[in-house]
Amino acid sequence: MNESCSLCCPSMTPVIDDTAHWQIRLNYNQNLLGKLLILLKHHEEQVANLSEQEWQQLHAHAQHTTERLHRAFAPDHFNYAFLQNQDRHVHLHVIPRYARARMVAGVRFEDPDYPGHYSVPGPERRASRRRFWMRWRSCSVTPANRAAVRYACKSPSGLEVQARARGSAVSVPPERGRIPGSSGRTA
Numbered sequence: 285m286n287e288s289c290s291l292c293c294p295s296m297t298p299v300i301d302d303t304a305h306w307q308i309r310l311n312y313n314q315n316l317l318g319k320l321l322i323l324l325k326h327h328e329e330q331v332a333n334l335s336e337q338e339w340q341q342l343h344a345h346a347q348h349t350t351e352r353l354h355r356a357f358a359p360d361h362f363n364y365a366f367l368q369n370q371d372r373h374v375h376l377h378v379i380p381r382y383a384r385a386r387m388v389a390g391v392r393f394e395d396p397d398y399p400g401h402y403s404v405p406g407p408e409r410r411a412s413r414r415r416f417w418m419r420w421r422s423c424s425v426t427p428a429n430r431a432a433v434r435y436a437c438k439s440p441s442g443l444e445v446q447a448r449a450r451g452s453a454v455s456v457p458p459e460r461g462r463i464p465g466s467s468g469r470t471a
Contacts, residue, residue, distance in 0.1 A: 320353070382395040
């Protein structure tokens with residue numbers, strides 16, 4: 285741990301997954317819906333110094349977060365970036381991009397620069413951890429709930445859906461908005 289590193293210190297950024305080497309954190313600024321960080325849990329400034337095990341776990345997290353974000357918000361594209369200009373600590377930005385606006389929990393999220401480079405800094409939007417977490421959990425795929433999650437995340441009906449895992453049900457309320465031009469998929 286590096287005491288002068290903002291990513292090593294305790295953060296108010298919501299941690300949505302925590303594994304041996306990495307944390308997945310929701311970026312508080314949701315100017316691009318679903319924007320996440322995959323953060324190395326120990327201080328390292330050089331991506332090239334990652335161990336083989338850290339690389340393998342990072343790859344698995346990148347695949348997993350992409351799948352879950354795709355199921356939750358149906359982005360049209362993803363950007364992945366190791367920037368480290370302000371925070372010299374290995375972390376991967378996972379940035380969903382959208383051709384059309386999305387309505388989530390009554391809030392309209394737009395990506396006005398798509399498909400070009402997004403504005404830096406973009407207009408700031410704060411996300412409700414609870415609402416994001418509910419959507420994120422509803423799109424978690426395990427062998428036990430694979431079919432239910434596919435239905436929950438792609439249901440054109442907008443009906444309340446339950447993803448069953450280990451005998452318990454996770455209720456996912458339908459979102460109010462629909463993705464424009466999406467054949468009725470909810471955002």
